[in-house]
Each structure stands twice: as C-alpha cells, then as structure tokens.
Amino acid sequence: MRKKICIALICSMFFVSSTLDAFAATNTPALDNADILDGGISNSEHEKEFDNTIKYIYALRKKGLSFKEIDKLLECENDSKSKITFKVTSKSPSALFYNYTTLNTSEKKLFKKNKAKGLLCLANGKLALNYSQDLYEKSVLHNGNGDAFRHTLWNYGMAIDVGQSFAKKWADAHENGAKGQPKLEKKMDLYNNKIGRGLAKTYPHTINHSTFKKNSWAKVRAGKCRIIKDKKLVKSSKKGEKK
Numbered sequence: 001m002r003k004k005i006c007i008a009l010i011c012s013m014f015f016v017s018s019t020l021d022a023f024a025a026t027n028t029p030a031l032d033n034a035d036i037l038d039g040g041i042s043n044s045e046h047e048k049e050f051d052n053t054i055k056y057i058y059a060l061r062k063k064g065l066s067f068k069e070i071d072k073l074l075e076c077e078n079d080s081k082s083k084i085t086f087k088v089t090s091k092s093p094s095a096l097f098y099n100y101t102t103l104n105t106s107e108k109k110l111f112k113k114n115k116a117k118g119l120l121c122l123a124n125g126k127l128a129l130n131y132s133q134d135l136y137e138k139s140v141l142h143n144g145n146g147d148a149f150r151h152t153l154w155n156y157g158m159a160i161d162v163g164q165s166f167a168k169k170w171a172d173a174h175e176n177g178a179k180g181q182p183k184l185e186k187k188m189d190l191y192n193n194k195i196g197r198g199l200a201k202t203y204p205h206t207i208n209h210s211t212f213k214k215n216s217w218a219k220v221r222a223g224k225c226r227i228i229k230d231k232k233l234v235k236s237s238k239k240g241e242k243k
Contacts, residue, residue, distance in 0.1 A: 054123050057116050067162075070116040104177030110170055117162040121170045124161060128154035131213055140227075140240030143185060148192045148225035148236045153216040155196030160206055167197055188233055191226045195219055 053074075060070050103111065111118035128150045136146030158167035171193040175186050199206075199215050206212055219225055223235035 050123075054119065057119060067114065067116050071114065074115045074119075104173065104179070106173035106177040107170065110166075110173055114166065117166050118170075120161040121158050121167070124157035125154050127157065131209075135213070135217065135242060137240045137242060143188065143228040145220050145225075145227055145236050145238070145240045148188070148227050149216055149220045151189050151192035152196040152199070152219055152225055153212060155193040156199045156206070156212060156216055157196075159197045159200030160204070164197055164200065167200070168193075171197075184228055184231065184233065188226050188228055191233070195225050 057070055057074075060073070107118075131153060132141060132146045132150035136144075136149065140146040141150070155167055155171055158170060161167075162170075172190075175181070175189050175193070178186065196216065199219065203211070203215060206215070220236045221238050221241075223237060225236035226233045227236050228234075
C-alpha cells in the first residue's frame with residue numbers, strides 16, 4: 001500500500017529545504033543512495049519533514065509514478081495522524097530566499113495545481129542558495145556573480161526535475177510576479193534563468209551535485225551569465241569567488 005502524505009498549510013507557510021540530486025521528468029533514473037540530500041540543511045524537525053517528503057517524491061518518480069499520481073498522494077486526508085506540517089521560522093536559513101510565504105500569486109496558483117513539481121522547484125531554489133553561499137563572497141550574492149550562479153543552478157535543477165516547460169513557467173512566474181523588483185534586476189534574472197535551463201538541455205541526465213555546480217560555475221566564470229555593474233548588465237566573471 002502506498003504511503004499517503006498530507007501537506008498541511010500552517011499559517012499558509014511551507015518550509016523550504018534543499019535537494020537537487022533528482023529524477024528527470026522523463027523517468028530518468030536518479031542516484032540510488034541515501035545521499036540524495038547531500039548539501040542540505042537539516043537543523044530542525046520541520047526541515048527534516050520537508051526533506052523526507054522530497055525523498056518520498058523522488059522515490060515515487062523512480063517507481064514510475066506520474067506527477068499527477070504523486071499529487072494525489074500529497075493531498076490532505078481527514079486523518080490528522082497522516083498529516084505532515086511545515087513551518088518556517090525567522091531563524092531558518094530558507095527565510096533568506098525561497099519559501100512558501102514569499103511566493104507571489106502566480107507561483108501559488110502553479111503550486112496548488114502542481115504540488116509535487118512545486119515542492120521540487122522550491123527545493124531546488126534553496127539548494128541553489130546554499131551552494132551560492134558556499135562558493136561566493138557575500139558581496140556578490142546580490143546582482144553579482146553569486147546571484148548569477150544561483151539563478152543558473154536553480155533553473156538547471158528545476159528543468160532536470162520537472163521538465164523545461166514547467167521550470168520556465170515557475171521561473172517566469174517568480175520574476176514577473178515579484179513586487180518592487182527593479183526592471184534591470186528582473187532582466188538579469190530572466191537571462192540567467194535561461195542559461196540554467198539551457199544547461200539542462202545540454203546535460204539532460206545530470207544527477208550529481210558536483211556536475212550541477214561545475215557546469216553552472218563554468219558558465220559564470222566564462223562570462224556567459226549576466227550581472228549588474230554601474231547600473232548596466234555586463235558579463236559575469238570570476239570576481240567574488242571564495243578562495
């Protein structure tokens with residue numbers, strides 16, 4: 001019997017953690033090991049619950065279940081004992097970037113219709129943040145090379161996990177629905193998002209963290225991504241990399 005998991009929204013919040021070693025949307029096998037969440041942060045019970053749900057989604061994908069079938073298993077049940085709740089706290093690293101509370105209207109609409117895909121997009125966003133912080137100095141994490149890397153890796157992972165079409169829909173919803181974002185920053189993000197999805201087309205069977213990082217990092221270092229300097233979009237570079 002398939003285990004049924006209910007995701008309950010507590011104060012309309014989903015906690016977002018990390019993962020990227022993923023199953024491709026076309027049933028491409030993923031790594032069959034216990035290190036799927038390598039690089040992830042699990043310093044609270046809520047993060048562990050989220051990680052377990054992500055593992056569950058990947059396991060079902062590996063068995064060949066469609067996203068629609070998985071969504072049914074993620075629907076809430078009347079039995080409260082089956083519910084898994086997610087909360088976000090001000091101390092959580094995920095609060096810095098990508099969690100359910102910060103989703104705009106367009107993203108929430110996509111999420112409600114595609115729970116499993118939405119969760120994987122959120123997880124990839126958090127992972128991209130983790131690795132950008134690992135590889136880059138704080139000074140370049142906003143509008144700099146670290147920012148470009150984060151968006152590239154995020155879209156690379158999403159496209160591998162949920163396919164090109166949904167990855168673009170989610171990324172576009174994130175950028176187009178953002179309130180108060182300067183036009184130049186939006187243009188930068190959209191450009192780097194496209195670079196990331198392009199990597200997924202070039203390397204459609206990527207599953208290793210090291211490969212995701214290496215390919216995304218190479219694009220930034222080669223000047224293929226865009227950053228903002230003196231109020232203009234310019235080519236990315238090696239500036240800001242941690243020694």
